[in-house]
Amino acid sequence: MRSLQLLFRASTGLLLVLCLQLGTIKTQEDTTRRAVIMNVDMPSRTRVNQEVSVKLNIETELTECLVCKAYLRSNVTMDGPFNYRFTVCVCKDAPRTLYWDFQVDKTMGIAVVVDTVRELGICPDDMAVIPIKANRYYYTTSLVVQ
Numbered sequence: 001m002r003s004l005q006l007l008f009r010a011s012t013g014l015l016l017v018l019c020l021q022l023g024t025i026k027t028q029e030d031t032t033r034r035a036v037i038m039n040v041d042m043p044s045r046t047r048v049n050q051e052v053s054v055k056l057n058i059e060t061e062l063t064e065c066l067v068c069k070a071y072l073r074s075n076v077t078m079d080g081p082f083n084y085r086f087t088v089c090v091c092k093d094a095p096r097t098l099y100w101d102f103q104v105d106k107t108m109g110i111a112v113v114v115d116t117v118r119e120l121g122i123c124p125d126d127m128a129v130i131p132i133k134a135n136r137y138y139y140t141t142s143l144v145v146q
Contacts, residue, residue, distance in 0.1 A: 033061035035131040036068070036090075040112050040139045047146055049103050056112055058088070059095040064129040066090045067122045069115045070098050076108040089123035104145055112139045 041055040060066055071085040082102040090096050116135045120126050 035060055035062055035066065035134070036114055036116065036137045037061065038112065038114060038137055038139055040141070042110070042141065043143070044141065045144045045146060046104060048105050051101055051103050052143065054100040054102075054110070054112065056098045056100075056114075057095060058090050058098070058114060060090050060092055062129070062131075063092060065092075065094075065123045065127055066116050066130075067119045067128045068096075069117050071113055072100055073111040073113055074108050076104075076106060078102060078104075087117075087119065087122055089128065091123070104143060107143065107145045109140065109142050114138070 037059040039057040039059075041057075043052060046052050054072065056070060058068055058070065066089070067087065068090050069085055069087050072082055074082065080102055081100050084100065086098045088096045088098070114137045116130050116137075118128075118130055122128065
């Protein structure tokens with residue numbers, strides 16, 4: 001009977017340790033916050049000389065603000081609004097939405113790029129941070145012209 005009680009206590013202790021370990025792992029996963037979250041909205045197909053709109057929504061899960069430069073890159077040289085760069089302050093409670101409108105005449109690959117930069121005078125009280133792991137985020141796609 002005594003050995004059965006010891007076995008029961010040992011198994012209870014192991015079960016408790018396992019539960020605590022699983023709870024710790026889950027807690028560590030939940031504390032990871034993404035510095036930049038990009039949501040890109042643009043068509044995948046268009047017609048020759050038709051205006052295309054690219055919409056970029058930038059958010060952060062950090063408690064600090066970020067200074068972000070957003071721009072488009074392509075394998076085809078373009079002039080006009082395609083080359084416009086936006087510099088904005090992105091905070092947890094203040095996401096930003098940016099727009100580019102341009103015309104295309106041939107199929108192209110497009111990259112929407114967001115760089116976090118160190119620049120004064122963009123965020124209030126200059127309280128912006130730069131992420132340690134990465135400072136460039138991008139989304140790539142193709143725009144097929146029919």
